[in-house]
Amino acid sequence: MLTNALIVLVTVVLMEVFSIVAHKYVMHGFGxxxxxxHHEPRTGWFEKNDLYAVVFAGVAIALIxxxxxxxxxxxxxxAGMTAYGALYFIAHxxxxxxxxxFRYTPRSGYLKRLYQAHRMHHAVEGRExxxxxxxxxxxxxxxxxQDLHALHGGRLQRPPRQDGATARPDALAARDPAN
Structure with a gap:
């Protein structure tokens, strides 16, 4: 049982590593x-980007x-992929x-840093x-x-605010008090 729990935990960690690589080179590349x-205003409940979650859920189901x-x-x-998917759904x-x-904007700690980091990801128009x-x-x-400044030299179309949030132009972001 301990070995199985360790496999689940290691899979969650490796899924984050895989997701970083896939997000940078697949989602911001040929995908x-x-x-x-996901980088445009959303008009409905779903966006085409949600197909990635469907694909990864299919892989997890097949593995199980x-x-x-x-x-x-x-x-x-x-099971580890499924746990990662649940954490992704909650956090992202x-x-x-x-x-x-319901709305919750973290005001301190790691969740605030996670929130700010991803909002800074959306500070750039397009995939580059x-x-x-x-x-x-x-x-x-x-x-x-620093990385944003080095990449763009102050030429961001939607610059991050001091708290790290960005002005993503969708209805949900418009209701976000940190935006």
């Missing part, structure tokens, strides 16, 4: 066609299915983009020159500001 919707049919430890890897879709029916590609890991805000 921009789906991800672009094969694992429960004797291919150990695949079910535990699938809920906390940062507030796609929930973005910073902070993690969903659960957030680099220090001061470093992200």
């Amino acid at each position: 921009w066609g789906w991800h672009k919707s 299915w094969f694992g429960t049919r004797g291919a150990w430890p695949l079910q535990w890897i699938g 879709d809920g906390l940062v983009h507030q796609r929930w029916p 020159g973005a910073v902070s590609f993690g969903f659960l890991y957030a680099p220090p805000v001061a470093k992200l500001k």
